[in-house]
Amino acid sequence: MTITGEMLIGATAHRGSQGEFRAVDPATGEALDPVFGGGGAADVERACALAWAAFDSFRETGLEQRAAFLETVAQNILDIGDDLITRAMAESGLPRARLEGERGRTVGQLRLFAQVVREGSWVEARIDPALPARTPLPRADIRQRHIALGPVAVFGASNFPLAFSVAGGDTASAFAAGCPVVVKGHGAHPGTSELVGRAIQAAVASCGLPEGVFSLLFGTGNEIGTALVADPRIKAVGFTGSRRGGLALMEVAAKRPEPIPVYAEMSSINPVFLMPAALASRAEALGKAFVASLTMGAGQFCTNPGILLVVDGPDLDRFVAAATEALGGSAASTMLTPGIHAAFDSGVAKLAGSGAVTMLARGLACSGPNQAQAAFFTTTAEAFLADPELQEEVFGAASLLIRCPDVAAMTAVAEKLEGQLTATLQMDAADRAAVAGLIPTLERKAGRILANGWPTGVEVCHAMVHGGPFPATSDPRSTSVGTLAIRRFLRPVCYQDIPADLLPESLRDGNPLGLWRRVDGELGRG
Ligand SMILES: NC(=O)C1=CN([C@@H]2O[C@H](COP(=O)(O)OP(=O)(O)OC[C@H]3O[C@@H](n4cnc5c(N)ncnc54)[C@H](O)[C@@H]3O)[C@@H](O)[C@H]2O)C=CC1
Ligand SMILES: O=C(O)CCC(=O)C(=O)O
Numbered sequence: 001m002t003i004t005g006e007m008l009i010g011a012t013a014h015r016g017s018q019g020e021f022r023a024v025d026p027a028t029g030e031a032l033d034p035v036f037g038g039g040g041a042a043d044v045e046r047a048c049a050l051a052w053a054a055f056d057s058f059r060e061t062g063l064e065q066r067a068a069f070l071e072t073v074a075q076n077i078l079d080i081g082d083d084l085i086t087r088a089m090a091e092s093g094l095p096r097a098r099l100e101g102e103r104g105r106t107v108g109q110l111r112l113f114a115q116v117v118r119e120g121s122w123v124e125a126r127i128d129p130a131l132p133a134r135t136p137l138p139r140a141d142i143r144q145r146h147i148a149l150g151p152v153a154v155f156g157a158s159n160f161p162l163a164f165s166v167a168g169g170d171t172a173s174a175f176a177a178g179c180p181v182v183v184k185g186h187g188a189h190p191g192t193s194e195l196v197g198r199a200i201q202a203a204v205a206s207c208g209l210p211e212g213v214f215s216l217l218f219g220t221g222n223e224i225g226t227a228l229v230a231d232p233r234i235k236a237v238g239f240t241g242s243r244r245g246g247l248a249l250m251e252v253a254a255k256r257p258e259p260i261p262v263y264a265e266m267s268s269i270n271p272v273f274l275m276p277a278a279l280a281s282r283a284e285a286l287g288k289a290f291v292a293s294l295t296m297g298a299g300q301f302c303t304n305p306g307i308l309l310v311v312d313g314p315d316l317d318r319f320v321a322a323a324t325e326a327l328g329g330s331a332a333s334t335m336l337t338p339g340i341h342a343a344f345d346s347g348v349a350k351l352a353g354s355g356a357v358t359m360l361a362r363g364l365a366c367s368g369p370n371q372a373q374a375a376f377f378t379t380t381a382e383a384f385l386a387d388p389e390l391q392e393e394v395f396g397a398a399s400l401l402i403r404c405p406d407v408a409a410m411t412a413v414a415e416k417l418e419g420q421l422t423a424t425l426q427m428d429a430a431d432r433a434a435v436a437g438l439i440p441t442l443e444r445k446a447g448r449i450l451a452n453g454w455p456t457g458v459e460v461c462h463a464m465v466h467g468g469p470f471p472a473t474s475d476p477r478s479t480s481v482g483t484l485a486i487r488r489f490l491r492p493v494c495y496q497d498i499p500a501d502l503l504p505e506s507l508r509d510g511n512p513l514g515l516w517r518r519v520d521g522e523l524g525r526g
Contacts, residue, residue: 001080001198003087003191005034007043007218008201010050010211016043019220023190026093026341026370027334036190038220044182044227050212051151051180052233058213059148059178060504063513067114069207070175073167074110076199077103084195088161091189093334093370098297099162106162109169109460113176116483122146122177122490123506125517130497140497143507146490148178149261150235151212153228155249156186156193157240158336159300164480165189166196166216169460170238170263173485175213182215182234184225188337190218226252229262236261236489240302240480243267243393243471250474263488264474265467267393268421269306270455273410273438277430278452279315286426287322290399291330293454295363295374298333299397300340302472303422303455306393309381309410312403320401323376324361330397331364332371340395341370347394348375354390356383357400372396381409385416407434411441419469419476420446422455447472447479 006013016037023032061069077084088099116122123145130141152174156165163169166183174181185193197216204213217224229237229252237253239246239262246264253262274286293305310316335341351357356379363374374397381404384390390400404410414423423446427435435451442449447468458466464482467473473480478488495503505512516525 001083001195003034003194005036005190006194007037007039008194008197008214008216009043009047010215011201011205014043016040016218021187021190021218021220023091023188024338025090026337027368029338029369032090032191036218039217039224040219041227043217044224044231047182047215047217048151048228048231048233050215051182052212054180054210054212055148055151057210058180061178061209063117063120065207066176066178067117069203069209070110070114070117070172072203072207073175073200074107076203077107077167077196080195080199084192087195088189088192091192092161092336094161094297094336102160102162105460106167109163110167110172112460112483113172113486116486117176120506120513120515122486123515124492125506125515127507127517127519129520143495143498143503144492145504145506147493149489149491151180151182151233152489153234153237154181154183155225155237155239155241156183156189158186158188158340159297159302160240161186161189161192162196164240166193167200169481169485170240174236174238174489176486177489179236179489180213182217182228184228185216185218187218187220193218222248225249229253230256232256232258234260237263238480238488239264241266246474261488262474263478263480265302265421265480266471266473268302268468268472269391269393269417270303270420270422270424271414271417272305272308272424272426272455273414274308274310274316274319275425275427275431275434276311276315276407277428278426279310279319281428283315283318284322287319288326289454291323291326291374293456294399295327295330295333295397296456298335298372299374300336300395301456303458304397304399305424305455306399308399308401309404309413310401311406311410316403320360320378327361327363327374327376329364330374332366332373334368335370335372335396338370341372344372344394344396344398347392347396348398351375351377351390351394351398351400354387356380356387357390360401363397374398377401378403381405381413384413391418407437411438414438414441414445417445419472421466421468421472422446422448422450424453424455425449425451427451445469447476
């Protein structure tokens with residue numbers, strides 16, 4: 001499939017006229033062909049008008065048709081073949097195996113949402129039949145279902161060119177809910193975005209859906225994203241990226257005449273608690289496993305283990321010795337963009353320059369452009385509590401070990417942490433009582449609590465929560481990974497005494513769709 005450098009607006013391809021840009025291969029620093037045209041206000045207007053025109057029809061597509069659409073998108077992505085992988089490798093510096101895995105995750109995610117759509121319980125149909133004889137007042141016939149929120153703006157993430165981008169989790173869950181999607185593609189991987197965008201565009205056509213169900217825009221600055229979020233026809237936003245970018249878009253959304261929800265996944269340092277018994281029994285193994293999690297993908301995961309909390313003592317020294325040895329031998333790796341690389345270097349320099357922090361180890365020296373050397377630092381609980389800047393995310397393979405005098409100090413540090421995507425416990429049986437004391441704090445702080453694993457690598461499943469209190473996300477009530485993500489793009493509507501033939505099928509007597517419904521409080525398929 002040829003990459004043309006055009007945006008995809010409804011069924012058309014359109015070259016933007018507001019500036020030009022090219023993707024850069026971060027491994028070589030070279031600009032890649034073709035030249036992309038940046039979009040402007042007129043392109044946002046056209047994409048949003050088409051999305052709005054498609055909305056009422058798309059949200060009422062039958063469950064089978066919508067599921068088949070998601071499956072067609074998945075198949076079309078696979079059908080692009082190796083061109084997708086080689087282009088994503090060139091635009092991101094990520095290795096083949098990682099991108100092949102990410103493609104599998106993207107396709108699997110679309111297929112999982114197809115199953116969710118077909119199964120139908122997301123409609124959450126409820127029926128409270130009329131009680132005309134009730135005294136002192138009769139009850140009306142009251143029915144509820146969930147409907148799609150409206151067209152959704154999705155911002156592709158730089159660090160997952162497939163799974164969190166044009167056809168990533170935000171798009172899949174919005175489509176599943178029945179929302180048209182307008183994607184603002186990430187400037188780091190426009191070719192990958194165009195290829196995937198064309199796969200979606202073809203699926204819209206072959207499934208007989210209105211063209212406005214999907215558009216893909218590019219832009220050279222912040223204007224296009226701002227205009228998209230400000231457009232009155234957009235009713236929700238999905239975003240993965242920087243805290244600054246997420247906050248800026250939240251502000252745009254909040255200042256609209258009609259404010260809308262922004263589901264932004266932004267910044268997390270993912271504390272790992274190395275509990276005393278676990279440390280005593282396996283300090284060396286933990287040191288090696290920690291470095292593997294930290295350096296995976298050049299550390300470019302929002303789930304990266306950015307801080308470790310540990311009780312000081314000889315077992316900690318064993319852990320540090322193993323971790324510094326592993327990290328000292330870790331190869332420098334190419335980061336996604338020159339900007340992300342520069343941000344990593346300046347974050348590491350800031351930690352190294354802090355009087356309260358000691359450098360423990362650096363990875364092997366860099367041998368090419370945009371490469372990052374992993375970095376491992378230490379400080380004390382007291383110093384960490386005194387300096388809120390030590391909590392700032394350094395996006396990449398950098399981590400700060402916090403030496404605590406006892407478990408109570410670990411809890412005190414946990415209490416001071418900002419909201420997190422994850423909190424990890426390395427624990428043995430003898431740590432259970434201490435962990436039981438920590439868990440209430442961790443439940444308040446994080447979206448996912450895990451034991452004896454590492455936070456990187458998020459399973460796409462029904463029970464996953466990839467979310468958490470601010471600044472991990474802008475809305476702790478939801479998740480951006482897993483099937484619960486569909487809820488972000490739905491809202492309840494209640495029908496009171498609406499004539500039977502005007503009710504949506506999901507709420508009709510006799511349950512023609514065979515859905516799970518709550519009738520007079522009882523869940524069933526009746
Ligand atoms: N926590 C996480 O999951 C991630 C964090 N990051 C952080 O973000 C930094 C920059 O990386 P990017 O991925 O480029 O994130 P970014 O937040 O700068 O950009 C993400 C998307 O939002 C748009 N955008 C950003 N600010 C905007 C604004 N004020 N108005 C309108 N649109 C705006 C960009 O054009 C892009 O499409 C990294 O160095 C890292 O610190 C990046 C990726 C994931
Ligand atoms: O590790 C994952 O699978 C998800 C991580 C993520 O959401 C991110 O890095 O932005």
